[in-house]
Amino acid sequence: MDYFQIALVTLEATIRLSVPLVLAALAGLFSERAGIFDIGLEGKMLAAAFAGGAAAAVYDSAFLGLLAAIAVSVCLALVHGYASITQRGNQIVSGVAINFIAIGATVILGQAWFRQGGRTPQLGGDSRFEAVTLPFVDTLADIPYLGDIYANLISGHFLLTYFAFAMVPFSWWVLYRTRFGLRLRAVGENPGAVDTAGISVTRMRYLAVICCGILCGFAGAYLSMAVAAGFVKGMTAGKGFIALAALIFAKWKPVNVMLACLLFGFLDALAILMQGRPLPLIGEVPVQFMQALPYILTVILLAGFIGKAIPPKAGGVPYVKER
Amino acid sequence: MSSPYEKLPGWVEYVLIPLINLVVAFLVAGLVVLIVGQSPIKAASLLVQGAFGYGEGLGFTLYYATNFIFTGLAVSVAFHCGLFNIGGEGQAYVGGLGVALVCLWLDGIFPWYMTFMVAVMASALFGAAWALIPGFLQAKRGSHVVITTIMFNFIASSLMVYMLVEVIKPLGSMAPQTRTFLEGGQLPRLDWLLAIFGFDIGGAPFNLSFLVALVAAFFVWLLIWRTRLGYEIRTMGASPKAARYAGIKDARIIIITMLISGGLAGMMALNPIMGDQHRLQLDFVAGAGFVGIAVALMGRSHPVGIIPAAILFGVLYQGGAEISFEMPEISRDMITIIQGLVILFAGALENMFRPALVAFFATLRGAGNPSEVSTPGE
Numbered sequence: 001m002d003y004f005q006i007a008l009v010t011l012e013a014t015i016r017l018s019v020p021l022v023l024a025a026l027a028g029l030f031s032e033r034a035g036i037f038d039i040g041l042e043g044k045m046l047a048a049a050f051a052g053g054a055a056a057a058v059y060d061s062a063f064l065g066l067l068a069a070i071a072v073s074v075c076l077a078l079v080h081g082y083a084s085i086t087q088r089g090n091q092i093v094s095g096v097a098i099n100f101i102a103i104g105a106t107v108i109l110g111q112a113w114f115r116q117g118g119r120t121p122q123l124g125g126d127s128r129f130e131a132v133t134l135p136f137v138d139t140l141a142d143i144p145y146l147g148d149i150y151a152n153l154i155s156g157h158f159l160l161t162y163f164a165f166a167m168v169p170f171s172w173w174v175l176y177r178t179r180f181g182l183r184l185r186a187v188g189e190n191p192g193a194v195d196t197a198g199i200s201v202t203r204m205r206y207l208a209v210i211c212c213g214i215l216c217g218f219a220g221a222y223l224s225m226a227v228a229a230g231f232v233k234g235m236t237a238g239k240g241f242i243a244l245a246a247l248i249f250a251k252w253k254p255v256n257v258m259l260a261c262l263l264f265g266f267l268d269a270l271a272i273l274m275q276g277r278p279l280p281l282i283g284e285v286p287v288q289f290m291q292a293l294p295y296i297l298t299v300i301l302l303a304g305f306i307g308k309a310i311p312p313k314a315g316g317v318p319y320v321k322e323r
Numbered sequence: 324m325s326s327p328y329e330k331l332p333g334w335v336e337y338v339l340i341p342l343i344n345l346v347v348a349f350l351v352a353g354l355v356v357l358i359v360g361q362s363p364i365k366a367a368s369l370l371v372q373g374a375f376g377y378g379e380g381l382g383f384t385l386y387y388a389t390n391f392i393f394t395g396l397a398v399s400v401a402f403h404c405g406l407f408n409i410g411g412e413g414q415a416y417v418g419g420l421g422v423a424l425v426c427l428w429l430d431g432i433f434p435w436y437m438t439f440m441v442a443v444m445a446s447a448l449f450g451a452a453w454a455l456i457p458g459f460l461q462a463k464r465g466s467h468v469v470i471t472t473i474m475f476n477f478i479a480s481s482l483m484v485y486m487l488v489e490v491i492k493p494l495g496s497m498a499p500q501t502r503t504f505l506e507g508g509q510l511p512r513l514d515w516l517l518a519i520f521g522f523d524i525g526g527a528p529f530n531l532s533f534l535v536a537l538v539a540a541f542f543v544w545l546l547i548w549r550t551r552l553g554y555e556i557r558t559m560g561a562s563p564k565a566a567r568y569a570g571i572k573d574a575r576i577i578i579i580t581m582l583i584s585g586g587l588a589g590m591m592a593l594n595p596i597m598g599d600q601h602r603l604q605l606d607f608v609a610g611a612g613f614v615g616i617a618v619a620l621m622g623r624s625h626p627v628g629i630i631p632a633a634i635l636f637g638v639l640y641q642g643g644a645e646i647s648f649e650m651p652e653i654s655r656d657m658i659t660i661i662q663g664l665v666i667l668f669a670g671a672l673e674n675m676f677r678p679a680l681v682a683f684f685a686t687l688r689g690a691g692n693p694s695e696v697s698t699p700g701e
Contacts, residue, residue, distance in 0.1 A: 039469065083671035092407050092469050094671035096616060100663030105355065107656040112359040118656075241473055248470060286489065292481035295474040299456070302466035311467070 004145065010269050012152050015161065016227060018265025020045065020219045020236075022164045024243035025250070025257045026171050027215035031077075033175065033252060034208030035188035035314040036084055040076065040095035041216060042240025043102035048073040048220025050106035053120035053231030054113065056127040056224075065127065065225050070217030076102065077213025078206075085205045088318035099240075107233050118233035120224070129158045129226040158226040160218060165258070167215070172254040184208050188312035191319040201319045219243075245298040251309050264294040335680060337623060341669060343676050345621065348664035355660055359652050366646050366653055373645025374638040378517060380645070382527025386594070388630075388637030389529075392536040393591035394615025395633050396543050397450075397584045399624035401468075403547055404580040405560035410457060410472025411588040412612025413479030414450040418589025420486060421449030422596045423501050423603035427491070430508030438507050442597055443535065443590065450589015451582040453479060458581025462574035468581070476612075487605055500604045510598040530598030539587060540626040546583070556580055588612060610659075617662050620670040636662070 024041045031038040051072035056065025076098050083094040107118040114120055134155035141147045175181035186194045187204040195201050223239075224231040246264055250256030271290030278284040301309055331340075353363035374384045394411045401408035408414075425442040457471035487499040496502075510530045517524050547553040558566040559576050567573055595607050614636050621635070622628030636658075643658045668675070 039473065079667075083667065087672050087675055089671035089673065090407075091671075092409075093616075093620065093666060096409065096613070097663045097667035097671055100613070100659050100666060102663075104656045104659030104661075104663060107654065108355065108359060108652075108660065111654060112652050238477060241477065244470070245474060286485050288481040288485040288488075292478045295477045299460070299471055299474050299478075302464065302471060303460055304464050304466075309466070 008148060008152050010273050013269035014262060014266040017268045018261045019161050019164045020222050020239050021243045021246055021261035021265055022258055023215050023219035023222065024240055025247045025261055026167055027212040028244055028247045029171065029252060029254060029257055030208050031212035032315055033188045033312055034184045034205050035191060035312055036205055036209055037091045037316045038080065038095055038212060039092060039244060040080055040098035041243055042236055043099035044073045044076045044213060044216035045220045045240050046106055046236045047076055047102040048217040049224035049235055050110060050231045052221040053224035056123055057121040060127045062127055062129050062225055066221045069221040070214055073217035073220060074210055074213035077209045081206050081209035084318065085202055091316050120231040123225060123229040128229050129160060131156050132159055160222045160226050168254055168258040175254060188314055191314050195321060242294050245294055248309050249298050249301055252312065267293050331680060331684060341621060341623060344668040344673060348668040351664050352661045356653060361650055361652055366650060369646045369649055370642035374642035378522035379525035379527045380641055381522055382517060382524030382529035383641040384637040385533055386527060386529045387640040388634045389533045389536045389594045390591050390611040391614050391618045391633035391636045392540060392630060394588055394612050395618030395622060395629040396539055397588035398615045398619035399629060400543060400587065401580055401584040402619055402624045403560045404556045404576065406580060407469050408472055408584045409469055410454060410475050411615045412608055413476035414453045414585040414588035415591040415608045415612050416479045416483050417453040418446040418450035419592035419596050419603055419607055420483065421445035421589065422592045426504045426508030426597060427501060430505040433507050435507055435509060439510060442593060446589045446592050447586035451586040454581045454585025458578045462577040484605065501602045504601045508597060509601050528599035532594035532598045535593065539590065540630055544626045614662060617665045621665055
């Protein structure tokens, strides 16, 4: 394979691997920008992946699968919201709880319903999202380089992939150019001021948490109904936490979120590519190092060596209305 | 943390509320068992039977409980300082590296008790070292310890895979684990302790680490409630501003607390590695670090609460194995659900039943002494 082909394959893998990260990190963005820390992204994504895979298999419809994924994820998000907004509980504790419930419940229910060792039945045909081929692929195929780039990098992805990347500017627009977004951000910085303006902090925060649930639902559906043809036990494999790391790495800004997710996705793709291939000068880089790199980078960022990550001011603090 | 809720009698606060939360968590878990189409009552009786019904079961229950006492103490020490150490899993994993290195080095030279003393220190040291950077970053840079410890869990997992696969695996071996330790690296089992009560532990790996865990629990109590450092830790946890105003060096306290917390988590590795498997294996922690969160929340961060909470989770682990044997639909993943529910109801939703209880006790008091009826609608 020549270098162009290698680069193409790696970049294609980067896009494929960063989609769930982009969706989950944007989900976290909505929640955390409203002052609700969410380390339950992983759990919501896992539960959504399971619900999507299960519903798509039973009803033989990818669309119903997606709806189920979103519904389950939003339910878990509402549990998190109830605990951290209404009950003013500890948001981290609640997130941890949701992760565990999701890990356990997906396996127990999967085994009880399908008896395939925690898997959901293989999806195919109508029950799975297929890759979309954009127009003009054949027309451009003869052009050297450009044809390949168009066919592999731009065309040939799942609908959810395009959706994920479209959500980046959309999230930016919602957060920075709408009244809803302004209020959402304000609730995360200074809920007292929002309350004074006569807007319900509770309502805003619940809406933010629901947005988070919807996006996590898409992320889960992408995992079990697009990249893979069915749910596999523990299939998120820490992606929710990488997304969380990306969110911090991006300093809670939408466009940065996409770049951070692409970076972490690229590292993942690179790790697969470099397995067993020594690099000039350095020698063979251990796979484990490449796997740990997103986390290491985030810690270095948090240490303040790459700018400073300042979380929303009221993040993690339950709002108590003045009496 | 200032509580927006009215004060309740001590026994309600420390016994009744945790108990109600626990019961609700188990009721919801029972609901899941029903959804799966099984009988929760049968599952519960199998659970108790498997965990306490015979000597070997009891031995396993206490063996698991030992892990959870250590990790529960680790989480609770950090809680007292207002820190949430989710990194127990990683700290215990790296602590295991310390134990294994000591055992590989000394098991042929010294008898077990000499190796053990060095191993205890190494486990605590390695665990503490893994908590040092998150502690330092929280203290000096203000980066949230929750996030950094999550990151360090993943880094620990990668590091340990690398160490086991590339560095300390014996030559010519395929399995990513160390060689089996000699006699000098194996802890004696506590079969005699249960024999006093007429139980035969059979093949259960219930070992000396259990007593170490109890001693650790005592020292944590001593530290938190009977020393100056403990007072400073609790002051930091209650109000960082007040602590700073009182001249407590907050950065120093945060780092020390994280070191103690990490050390306790690291010591958990003694139990499975020196007490049971006699070698270092991949993923030997198996979630015990996370169970520590549930244990600490349930035990209200007090050693007297942590020990029964740890035993309860020991029951779940051992009895859960028994259930999955008899009822294959309820695999050990059921424990993970229960763990999550306990964390949810005893942690995040701990105040859900409080208003009702406050109202209930107010009417009780009101009925007893009409002059003390609290004014409603404040």
